[in-house]
Amino acid sequence: MMMKEISLHVLDIIQNSIAAQASFIEICIEISHECDKLLVSVSDNGCGMDEQLRKRVENPYATSRTTRKVGLGIPMFKASAEAAGGMFSLTSKLGEGTCIQAGYKLSHWDCPPLGDIAQTVYTSVICNENINFLYLHRVDAREFRFDTREIRRTLGEDVPFNLPEVMAWIKEYLAEGIHTLYGGA
């Protein structure tokens, strides 16, 4: 089993934050061609991990789930970054939250494509209305910022994100924002 895109790891790590009862999740992608680096981070304000669990989760034999004995998501993400000349770090505090960061060397043979990050953000936002998301994406000097709190303020409390028109708006907004990062008008 493996993830074909970095954006699929991001989706998987977001699922951990959701399971940890986070009410706020920040996703940050930073690409610097000058530094030959792609940095990804996912931070949340969920339940966090104690020191003992935090130490265990980076190897593939830790999980608090009961359906299977091993957790794989974090070790897979870590292995993918390290295989591409990058780094991985996990910081967490019980009761406060968790931050997972991975760095990739862009030019490395084993650096997977970022992939469809818009789809990762889109599905996460629409299916988890009760969670606020902040998505920051930087490519060299350009930045795109998407904050669901701003959308919530505009829509008011009564209009859900999963209405067809709202979904279409969010999807296009993300597509356009990301497009401009890569040189599109």
Place this chain on the structure above:
Amino acid sequence: MKTLQELEEIRKRTLDAINLRKDTEAIRVVVGMATCGIAAGARPVLTAFMDEVAKRNLSNVVVAQTGCIGVCRLEPIVEIYRPGEEKVTYVKVTPDMVGRIVTEHIVNGNAVRDYTIGYYEAHNN
């Protein structure tokens, strides 16, 4: 460019649809999004359901995601809950199966038997 102004207009337009929606019990589509599901292709399946439901304006359907449903080798797994009926579990779902599931099961109320876990287990052992 998409603007927040447009969103504001959507808000005004859709308040009626929302009130209507509150009165009907929803059909739930739940896609398993644990690590094994994601690696096996659950994300495009989830998106396909969201797109299809939005395209047909099925206001009584909620598409949701969940953690591990339990049988990694059968991922992507999708469960459909129609009010008052037993849940139906679809296995090894791909985006091109979604149109049929939405038309036959969600809209017309007949599960697509060939895609269900029961059918799969009976024909692959």
